[in-house]
Amino acid sequence: MLARMEASLVTNLFLPLALAVIMFGLGLHLHIADFLRVLQMPRTVLIGLGVQMLVLPPIAFVLCLLFDLPPLLAVGLMLLVASPGGATANVFSHLARGDVALNITLTAINSLLILLTLPLVVQYSMAYFLGDQASVPAPVQKIVEVASIILVPVALGMWLRRSRSSLADRIEGIVQPLSALILVFLIVLTAHKEWALLRANWLQVGSVCLALNVLSLVIGYGSARLARLPARQAIAIAFEIGIHNSALAIFIALNVLELPATSIPAAIYSLLMYFTAGLMAWWFRRAHALPKRLEAIGV
Numbered sequence: 001m002l003a004r005m006e007a008s009l010v011t012n013l014f015l016p017l018a019l020a021v022i023m024f025g026l027g028l029h030l031h032i033a034d035f036l037r038v039l040q041m042p043r044t045v046l047i048g049l050g051v052q053m054l055v056l057p058p059i060a061f062v063l064c065l066l067f068d069l070p071p072l073l074a075v076g077l078m079l080l081v082a083s084p085g086g087a088t089a090n091v092f093s094h095l096a097r098g099d100v101a102l103n104i105t106l107t108a109i110n111s112l113l114i115l116l117t118l119p120l121v122v123q124y125s126m127a128y129f130l131g132d133q134a135s136v137p138a139p140v141q142k143i144v145e146v147a148s149i150i151l152v153p154v155a156l157g158m159w160l161r162r163s164r165s166s167l168a169d170r171i172e173g174i175v176q177p178l179s180a181l182i183l184v185f186l187i188v189l190t191a192h193k194e195w196a197l198l199r200a201n202w203l204q205v206g207s208v209c210l211a212l213n214v215l216s217l218v219i220g221y222g223s224a225r226l227a228r229l230p231a232r233q234a235i236a237i238a239f240e241i242g243i244h245n246s247a248l249a250i251f252i253a254l255n256v257l258e259l260p261a262t263s264i265p266a267a268i269y270s271l272l273m274y275f276t277a278g279l280m281a282w283w284f285r286r287a288h289a290l291p292k293r294l295e296a297i298g299v
Contacts, residue, residue: 025175027157076262078125084110096284098235217242246270
């Protein structure tokens, strides 16, 4: 009984609060102009959102089949790709000299659009991979629940940034490390809840997460360059597509779907993406600096 009460406390109280803190931190980065920027560069934003919403889910679906993921892990991977880019994408984009403003705009808009797209992807994935076992939550109630935990903290963060920018700066210094600690806790919680399944499938799920991460980064950059976007915008799109809000995916897996196993891909992906994104940011910086070096030596 005590264990059940503790699990309920974590799921019903801590998880919503944890996600609210992370989304509040995202709101501290946002301004109304970030949503309106789509009017200034509609083609660029549409390319970024199009790749993220129309190209990435089919790729993840094919990977689930190729790697023969167990059904619950397959649903978890689809849940992950349906989640928006995380605030961490802004950090890596900055390190790689990408267009951070574009990252912020894509994250802001996608955080709204997922209220429509994420339920569709998850419901289709559960119907395909789980079949008769699928128990899809009532969409209206769950969408309202997720929307409130996403939109209200983001709106509060934006309001604080607009009305009390100095206070927002001080709070941001606390929220950023706190968000990182929360993500670590969610990863540990996931591993603890599903240790047997994770241990039995760690190589398989790790391989598919790594493949998805690398493909996301490469396809994001490559598609933007094929569309003849500037390198800085292509870098931004690469990180926006390759880095996901893993905390949101874990929250939905544990609190909305109530299928802890579906949180495993998000937990593994969130660990791997720091290494791959870090390597890609390093490569972009070197590629960006090379023409200047050659010019300096007269080549």
